[in-house]
Amino acid sequence: MDHGPHTHTGASWQTAAQATLHCLTGCAIGEVLGMVIGTAFGWGNVPTTVLAIVLAFFFGYALTLRGILRAGVAFRTVFRVALAADTLSIAVMELIDNGVIALWPAAMDAELADALFWVSLAVSLAIAFVVTTPVNKWMIGRGKGHAVVHAYH
Template identity: 75%
Template sequence: MEHDTHAEHAHHGHAHGIGKVSWRMAAQATLHCLTGCAIGEVLGMIIGTALGWGNMPTMILAIVLAFAFGYALTLRGIRKAGVDFKTAFRVALAADTLSIAAMELIDNGVIALWPGAMDAHLGDAMFWWVLAIALAAAFVITTPVNKWMIGRGKGHAVVHQYHH
C-alpha cells in the first residue's frame, strides 16, 4: 500500500477516492463498526429479553442500538479531534450508515434464518454461538463493502481525515 501523509490521504479521500486500499484498512474499519454493532445487538437482546418482549420488538431494539453505538463510537473519535458536534454527527452518518446497515442485515438474517436461534435465550449456549457466527459472517461480508467505499473516498475514508 502507498504511504500517504494524512493531508494527502484526506485530500485524495475527499476529492477522488484514495485509490488502492489495503484489506487491513478495510478490516479495521469493519471491526470498528462491528464493535458498535455487537454492543448494541447484545444490549438490545438483553433488554428485550429482560422485559419479556417478543422476537420482533427485541430485534428492532437491537438494530436501533447497534446503529446508535456504531455512530457513537465514530462520533467520539471525531469529537476527540476537535470537530464540532454537528459536523462530527454528519461525518459519522456518512462514514457508518452503509457499513452498519450491511452488518445488521447480515447478522440479523443469520439469526432469523438459523433454526431455533430466534427462540434461544440469553442463558442458552445456542444464543451465544449463533450470535458469534452471525457477527463473524457480518464482518467477512461487510469488509469488502468497506474496502470498496474507502477506495472511493466514502465510508471510513471520511473519518480518516480527522485522525492525527
C-alpha cells in the same frame, strides 16, 4: 486517462478490516444490549430485534462520534461525518447478522443463558464481518466511509 489529483487508490484490506471491526464492535454492543433489554422485559422477537438494530446503529455511530469529537471537531460536522461513514457499513452488517439469526433454526428463541444464543450471535457477526469488509474496502477506496473519518484523526 488522467483523473487529476483527487484519484483515490484502493484501500488496503487491513484498513477495511479495521473499519469493519470498529463497526462490528458497535453492532455487537447494540445487539447484545438489545437482546438483554428485550429479554428482561419479556418482549417478543420483533420488538427485541428492532431494539437491537436501533442500538447497533446508535453504538456504531457513537464509537465514530467519540473518536472524531476528541479531535475537536464541531458536533454538527461530526454527526454528518458519522452518518456518511457508518450508515452503509452498519446496515450491511445488521442485514447479514439478523438474516443469519433469523434463518438459523431456534436461534431467534434462544435465551441469553443458552449456548445457542452466543454461538449464533458469534457466527452471524463473523459472517457479517466477512461480507461487510469488502463493502468498506470499496467505500474507503472511493474516499467514502471511514476514509472520511480518517481525515479528522
